[in-house]
Amino acid sequence: MAVIDELIREEENGSLSFGNYELTTKTKKDGFEYNGDSYKIKTFNEITKLERNGMFVYESVPGTVVHEFRATDKQVMFTVEGEADAQVTLELEAETEYKVHVADVYVGKMKTNLGGKLSISVELEEADQVDVAIEKV
Numbered sequence: 001m002a003v004i005d006e007l008i009r010e011e012e013n014g015s016l017s018f019g020n021y022e023l024t025t026k027t028k029k030d031g032f033e034y035n036g037d038s039y040k041i042k043t044f045n046e047i048t049k050l051e052r053n054g055m056f057v058y059e060s061v062p063g064t065v066v067h068e069f070r071a072t073d074k075q076v077m078f079t080v081e082g083e084a085d086a087q088v089t090l091e092l093e094a095e096t097e098y099k100v101h102v103a104d105v106y107v108g109k110m111k112t113n114l115g116g117k118l119s120i121s122v123e124l125e126e127a128d129q130v131d132v133a134i135e136k137v
Contacts, residue, residue: 001081001129003065008032008041008050015070019048021063021082045083056091060122064088067129074136080122081129089119090134101133109137 007029008018016034020027023044032039040051043063050058050066058066064082071077076090092098094116100107102122112118122130 001065001067001079007043008039010034011068013068015068015078017065017067017069018050019043019060019063019065021045021048021065023063056117058091059089060086062086064122064124076134077132079129079131080124082122082124085124086122087119088122088132089117092116092118092134093136097137099135099137101131101135103127103130 003020003022004017007020007027008016011017018041020043026042026044028040028042030040032041037052042049045063046061048060048063062082062084064080064086067079069078080086080088092112094112094114097109097111098118100110100120102120110118118134122132124130
């Protein structure tokens with residue numbers, strides 16, 4: 001897989017792909033329409049951040065590329081790639097427990113905080129890309 005030159009795009013299967021960790025300066029694209037919502041992406045080698053209708057969705061430090069991002073009220077699934085291990089934060093339902101799978105390994109149940117944030121570490125130095133699946137318990 002590769003970086004997303006256009007910063008964000010809809011895939012043929014209806015999922016979203018976004019991010020470009022190869023950029024050395026912060027680059028953004030606003031007003032990307034997808035399923036009736038407006039998305040904004042900010043990305044470069046230090047951070048990748050996605051917002052939907054002005055609300056936080058995804059952030060990684062350092063920057064990453066996300067392929068085939070799909071989110072429903074019950075689960076979030078995507079593949080992430082980058083040059084270094086990353087801290088990924090997602091906005092989910094507040095004070096809710098989720099089952100987390102990273103690289104097809106069940107890492108346990110995690111509960112979101114009052115703001116609905118859930119943070120996971122993704123080891124990318126050893127792998128080109130890692131699948132992430134988060135499912136509401």
